[in-house]
Amino acid sequence: MSLELFRAEIAGWMAANLTGRFAPLVDRGHAGDGDALPELRKEWERRLAEGGWTCPGWPREHGGRGLSVAEQVVFQEEYARAGGPGRLGHIGEGLLGPTLIAFGNEDQKRRFLPGIREGREFWAQGYSEPDAGSDLANIRTRARRDPQTGDWQVTGQKVWTSLAHLSDWIFVLARCEEGSVGPKGLIFLLMKLDQPGVEIRPIRQIGGGAEFNSTFFDDARAKAGDVVGAPGDGWKIGMALLGFERGISTLGQQMGFARELELIVGIARENGAAARPAIRARIARAWAGLRAMRYMAMRMLANDPEPQVQLESLGYKYHWSNWHRDLGRLGMDVLGFSGAIANDDPRVEKLRQLFFFTRADTVYGGTNEIQLNIIAERGLGMPKEPRGPGNMGKA
């Protein structure tokens, strides 16, 4: 099927399905609004699954459609263009699923992949800790093996566990070798959230919402069969998981950015901000940055890109996150004082959330400072940062 036919098929499906009782979901549930309408969004995940649109990039043998990169990009673009809601299934579909397909055993694939694909089971990510942010390898959460059952007993605290309160399972990086430091001695565990010894507390963000949580483990259990890879391989698996995230969702994300910029342009034309030279210059600069981002992504997503392009792509996260953060401020400046006071116009609330949430863009997934280290060290071959004593972690 040609890409254009495929594009039309997705657009048609979205138009026919993101309507009626699902209509309230249009443009909802994205960053800053991630905890909106959770029950309806879970139903939406099941609707997507019935249409065969969950996990379209997974191989066919695991229930996916085996779509090419180009086809997945088209899907992401059309989903975003139609105003598709933030995907509650994203962590399962985009992160854990590919990790299990690559590293899980047959039993794990059989038990976990169908729940993800069918929109029945939702996953949270348990990586960061209070003392393991940028220095992710500094994980303190402990996993002790129960000699009776072979289960793992987990104690510690995870933070920024997105949507854990709406999820069924969490994957956890924990330290299974006493006295180990840095990336050594870690284990990758799959844990049910609804069990004794797990407590989820929301973290209220600067915008007022609570999409993230602290998740406390007090001798909570991971079953003996729910270790991915071998104990001690946790870092390798945990980093591979992050690698699955790159790329594919990028052009869909940009479609969302384009909608945000359009919104700001529309308001600027309406309220007279478009007459101000400084606002005009900033809007034009935002447009330029977004076009550049698109072509940058198209260079990165080419099959087997040149080594030079691979190095250049190290700057992609820095670029989009800072562009988006600037856009968040631009939106509020276009609104002017009316953005600073309560308003019935839903567009104002959207821009207000954008303003607050985009502050996190340059922090999560590698802060600006870590990104610049990575670009300098891996992209430009500059000397590595010195480490503190006893810390062998990688940036």
Place this chain on the structure above:
Amino acid sequence: MDLKLSSDQIFMRDEARRLLADRAGSEQLRKAIDAGGFDAALWKTVGAELGWCAVAVPEDAGGLGLGNLELALLAEECGRRLAPVPFWSTACLAAPLIGAVAAGEARETLLARIAAGEAAAVAMPAPAKVDPLGGELPTARRSGDGWAIDGVVPAVIDGASAAYILVPASADGGLALFAVERADATLETLDGIDLLRPAARLVLAGTKAARIDAERLDRTAFDAALLSARLTLAAEQVGAAQGVLDMTLAYIAERMQFGRTIASFQAVKHRCALLLVEIVEARSLVYGAAQGLDPLEIAAAGALASQVAFRAAEEAIQLHGGVGNTWEYDPHLYFRRAQATANLFGSADEKLALVADALLGAAA
């Protein structure tokens, strides 16, 4: 869907990079500066022997008929080394203009001369305006079988090394395009800040000229042809930014202070990393714009590229420290190029204003 260079494009780019690394090093640039900002031997190699200028000349006129991306890649490599050759003026400005506007035998002959390695320049009356024709045009009158032109064009880039100069002029109450042989024209060398791309004042006093457009000059075709020049100028600026960053990285990897290389300081690393991010942004927009030749994308690419070219050059001077301020070290050559090109076809502000006008309606 993807934007990937073909193996032919990569080969062409890498060969150009290798050649210029060998032929346009610091010492060779210094010699070229002494020779008025032009390296005749290098020009012979790239123009006549390697046929770089044939890249965008249509096949029916003796060229290779390749596209704007190829031109941009070569311009980027020229920018990387500040190659003192009139590649941009000839292949990116004059050739597309002739291809789009000239008619009949003149078109064939002039393009064949470019494809064979002769240099050409364009006498734009207002090169610093978004519309480079928006200045006082020379006037042409019929003289015998041909035409004679009068007027002064204040700054013709690469005029001195050109074999012929294209002169937009007013004739019969309209705009027309003429070709003036270098030998027939008076050119006065100018003291420009760019030591490696000289400009000259063109004085036309009843100078013999050949009218090369069809009876009526198609202004739309003229402007469309200028898009190649705008795009490749941005490509050259991206190349210059990359070139001066690479030079800086090499220097700071050697320079020791406090018992360590200055490249090992995070304050220095982050600044270099940020430059790379900005270079990649501009480069990606240039490559993308080369495909569709969208005027707004080209304007945006021009704005980003001129800004990053300046930023990279000023950071190079800063990170070279004291020696960055000496004539002997090369960062100032890039600094000069960055400022000399910053206002070609309009400033970055004016380029972005084109985008703003399209998105928001014309400014009040």
